[in-house]
Amino acid sequence: MASPEIKTKPNSELAMMANVYRRWIEINGDEPIRTYSSRHADKYIEMMSKVPGNYGKGKTKELTVDELIKYAKRNRIKALLTTKTIKNHFSKLSILWTFYEKKELVDRSSNVFRDWSFGRKQKGDGYVKWSDDDLRKLVENPWPPGRISKRTFGMIVGIGSYTGMRLEGICRLRKLDVINIKGVWCFNICQHWPRLNRPAEAWNPKTEAGERVVPIHRKLIEAEILEWAKSANYYLFNELTFSGRDKKRSVGFGGKFSTFKNRLGIKSATVVFHSFRHNVSTQLRNTPGGNTGIRELWIDDFLGHEYGHQSGHQSEGVKRYLDGIDLENIVQVAESMQYPDFWDIRTLMGEA
Numbered sequence: 001m002a003s004p005e006i007k008t009k010p011n012s013e014l015a016m017m018a019n020v021y022r023r024w025i026e027i028n029g030d031e032p033i034r035t036y037s038s039r040h041a042d043k044y045i046e047m048m049s050k051v052p053g054n055y056g057k058g059k060t061k062e063l064t065v066d067e068l069i070k071y072a073k074r075n076r077i078k079a080l081l082t083t084k085t086i087k088n089h090f091s092k093l094s095i096l097w098t099f100y101e102k103k104e105l106v107d108r109s110s111n112v113f114r115d116w117s118f119g120r121k122q123k124g125d126g127y128v129k130w131s132d133d134d135l136r137k138l139v140e141n142p143w144p145p146g147r148i149s150k151r152t153f154g155m156i157v158g159i160g161s162y163t164g165m166r167l168e169g170i171c172r173l174r175k176l177d178v179i180n181i182k183g184v185w186c187f188n189i190c191q192h193w194p195r196l197n198r199p200a201e202a203w204n205p206k207t208e209a210g211e212r213v214v215p216i217h218r219k220l221i222e223a224e225i226l227e228w229a230k231s232a233n234y235y236l237f238n239e240l241t242f243s244g245r246d247k248k249r250s251v252g253f254g255g256k257f258s259t260f261k262n263r264l265g266i267k268s269a270t271v272v273f274h275s276f277r278h279n280v281s282t283q284l285r286n287t288p289g290g291n292t293g294i295r296e297l298w299i300d301d302f303l304g305h306e307y308g309h310q311s312g313h314q315s316e317g318v319k320r321y322l323d324g325i326d327l328e329n330i331v332q333v334a335e336s337m338q339y340p341d342f343w344d345i346r347t348l349m350g351e352a
Contacts, residue, residue, distance in 0.1 A: 020092045023048065026065045033100055041090070041112050048086050053079045128270045129278040130161075132340055137264040139347055144260060148253055152239050154349030155228065156253060160273060162217040162337050163187070164280030164303050167273050171249040172203055173236045178216075178229040184327055185226060187214040189304070200247040205304075212304050215327070215334040223345035277303070280337060287336055294333050302333040 027047050028040045051068040052060060060068060072080065094113040101111070138157065143150040159170050169189060177188045189212050194201035205211055216225060229236060235249070244251040257273055284299045346352040 017092045017095070020089045021096065023065055023089075024093065033097065034105065036112055038112055044089075045086055048081050048089065049083070051081050052077045053081050053085070055081065127272060127275050127278055128268075129282050130271060130275050134261075134264075134266050134271060135339070135343055137266060138261070139342055139344065141264055143350070144256065146256065148239050148256055150348075150350040152237050152253075153257070154345055154347075154351075155223065155225065156237065157257075157273075157276070157348055158220060158223060158345035159187075159225075160276040161279065161339065161343070162220055163214050163334070164277040165189070165214065166277065167254055168248055168250040169205060171235075171237060171240050171253060174234055175229045175232040175236060178226065178236075181213065182327060184331055185216045185221065187216060189214060200242040212301065213327075213330070214302065215331045217334050217337060219345060223349065283338070284333060284336055294336060295329070298329045298333045302330055 024044060027044050028036065047065055047069070050072060051065060052072050054060070055063070055068050060071060063071060071077075090113045094111055097111045097113055143153045156167075156170055159165060159173075160167065163170075165187070172192065173187060174192070177190070179186055179188045189205050191205065191211065192201055192203040232238065237249075237253075240249045240253060242249055254273060261267075261271070281299070281303060284294065284302070285296070287294050344352055
């Protein structure tokens with residue numbers, strides 16, 4: 001596993017990349033890169049999660065991974081390497097794999113590091129899915145009047161419940177993000193470039209769940225999401241505004257939704273809007289396997305991964321499907337989501 005030649009002077013970024021490659025070799029051996037698999041990636045995560053968080057500084061800098069693990073145990077160090085840092089390591093490893101892809105030394109679309117899911121290790125795992133009883137409360141109780149209408153409330157909740165998208169990603173949806181790929185209507189979750197003098201519109205989904213294409217569930221189409229998009233000005237949800245220190249579009253809705261569910265007696269801190277993502281993940285991962293089941297990789301793709309740096313206006317997700325990757329697999333994932341009969345988007349919107 002040889003790194004590409006670097007002819008520029010060393011800097012912190014290059015030093016980190018070299019360190020990541022060194023640790024990978026310590027754990028998995030120096031083998032031809034095409035021989036590495038998810039098994040090796042899993043071993044890397046397992047080992048690196050046991051080393052001290054400051055392993056690259058001071059007297060620990062020259063220790064091997066095995067020595068670092070022993071050092072952490074011996075000194076009872078609790079501040080170990082975080083998932084966020086290991087995820088950053090995978091980003092560096094993915095860059096190396098892409099380098100070899102361009103040289104045709106590894107198979108395309110086989111990047112072990114790019115397709116790895118860290119979802120179960122990231123912040124947010126403390127949340128739980130919505131119970132049927134609590135979902136019924138959302139349906140049967142009136143949404144408080146105000147600037148954000150019941151119609152907007154219903155569609156945002158509907159999208160969250162059937163896609164598992166994060167709230168900010170839903171609130172950022174533009175009419176041009178509703179696209180048709182080979183006859184399949186999808187949300188195109190991609191980087192947003194701001195219009196003139198509107199810097200708050202700049203947004204990169206890679207900080208959340210990654211660029212991807214999300215097939216639109218038939219229940220959302222029945223609730224006329226396509227007509228909604230057609231009549232929208234720019235963003236799907238024109239009632240929302242940018243607010244808060246980080247200028248997010250989800251702040252106003254998120255606060256009102258939290259107050260609403262608390263008034264309904266759903267006061268648990270583990271049941272929030274983000275919990276819809278857990279409903280989707282839990283149901284999909286419990287889908288029976290075999291010939292009628294869905295693969296874990298398809299679920300991870302549906303819920304979102306990071307696919308590397310994207311400098312153009314067309315998302316990597318769209319390019320992957322236009323290049324021939326089978327969209328039908330992800331459609332199968334999307335359409336596998338089901339709820340009890342009472343969970344009706346039109347009722348949530350106040351239009352049933």
